[in-house]
Amino acid sequence: MPRKARLDAPGSLHHIMVRGINKSVIFRDDQDRSRFLARLGQNVVETESSVYAWALMQNHAHLLIRSGKQGISGLMRKLLTWYAQYYNRRHRRTGHLFENRYKSILCEEETYLLALVRYIHLNPIRAKVVKSMEELDRYPWSGHQMIVGKTDYPWMGRAYVLSQFGGTKRKSIQAYRRFVEEEVGKGRNPALMGGGLIRSHGGWSQVLALRRKGETGSSDERILGGGDFVDRILREVEERQLRQMKFRMRDSRSIGDIIQEECRRRKVSADELRRGGRRSRVSEARAAIAFRSKEELGISGAEIARYLGVNTSSINRALARMDAFLAEQSYAP
Numbered sequence: 001m002p003r004k005a006r007l008d009a010p011g012s013l014h015h016i017m018v019r020g021i022n023k024s025v026i027f028r029d030d031q032d033r034s035r036f037l038a039r040l041g042q043n044v045v046e047t048e049s050s051v052y053a054w055a056l057m058q059n060h061a062h063l064l065i066r067s068g069k070q071g072i073s074g075l076m077r078k079l080l081t082w083y084a085q086y087y088n089r090r091h092r093r094t095g096h097l098f099e100n101r102y103k104s105i106l107c108e109e110e111t112y113l114l115a116l117v118r119y120i121h122l123n124p125i126r127a128k129v130v131k132s133m134e135e136l137d138r139y140p141w142s143g144h145q146m147i148v149g150k151t152d153y154p155w156m157g158r159a160y161v162l163s164q165f166g167g168t169k170r171k172s173i174q175a176y177r178r179f180v181e182e183e184v185g186k187g188r189n190p191a192l193m194g195g196g197l198i199r200s201h202g203g204w205s206q207v208l209a210l211r212r213k214g215e216t217g218s219s220d221e222r223i224l225g226g227g228d229f230v231d232r233i234l235r236e237v238e239e240r241q242l243r244q245m246k247f248r249m250r251d252s253r254s255i256g257d258i259i260q261e262e263c264r265r266r267k268v269s270a271d272e273l274r275r276g277g278r279r280s281r282v283s284e285a286r287a288a289i290a291f292r293s294k295e296e297l298g299i300s301g302a303e304i305a306r307y308l309g310v311n312t313s314s315i316n317r318a319l320a321r322m323d324a325f326l327a328e329q330s331y332a333p
Helices: 030-047 075-090 109-121 135-138 158-163 169-181 198-199 204-213 227-250 255-266 270-274 280-297 301-308 314-329
Strands: 012-018 052-058 062-068 103-107
Touching: 012 109, 030 062, 030 075, 052 109, 052 158, 062 109, 075 314, 103 109, 109 158, 109 169, 135 169, 158 169, 255 270, 255 280, 255 301, 255 314, 270 280, 280 301, 280 314, 301 314
Parallel strands: none
Antiparallel strands: 012 062, 012 103, 052 062
């Protein structure tokens, strides 16, 4: 069964999970972690996003991000492409660093914000990297330390998280810490980890109870939220896609214009481009067209592929090469 496209609703809460390919290590030491966080912070500020929780483990990372106006995909693509370039150069390795697709779950904030902050920040204790709340308070590689006031990351939405607990700053920190400590030793929460129905209804017991009553509810494995929230998000995504399509139809600029410009600039013919030519100049033109179409017109990889007469994976590879090139230009040892 083909994977569904990620839901990228701007201004929404996203639980992002990034894993090393074949469970390989993605952070070898503190320098790697520091560079990843510095780049994350830069991209968060640039995209006007907010981070409410994060945890860097040895072979994976969790992020809880409210996306900016441009959505989450651009932020994550730039972050992971840059970091892979940095990591490979520093550790003298080649090839992919991350699994092909990071996992992104769009979350119902009112119900799940604090549960996800707690779940993410308890990762070091569940993994036995630290043994107690006291150690977690001092652990530098999760956002918990920031929220309890032991360090400072200007790009993290600490005030927003603490505002959920009310009271003075001191009392809200104490309430937050008690809230996190309540879950120590309870293991994983199936309502946060299971499939679409489990997420939408709070666990298998609730799903089975609904089935016994003969009731159903909307669900989607890409969404953490109740049935009404699932329906609303899917409806909004569909409406946004229709608006974008209508805008592109009205806009005087089209992918055809970009194809003509890049073919003229690189001295290749549109016919050779659409026949899937593999000359380096043709490949460069295809990558530039794909990148500009995505960035300037918001066109999906599949749609770009249809215009150029190639398969979607070819366009995805071209976009990855372009991202790698841009990451190389911005790389600072």
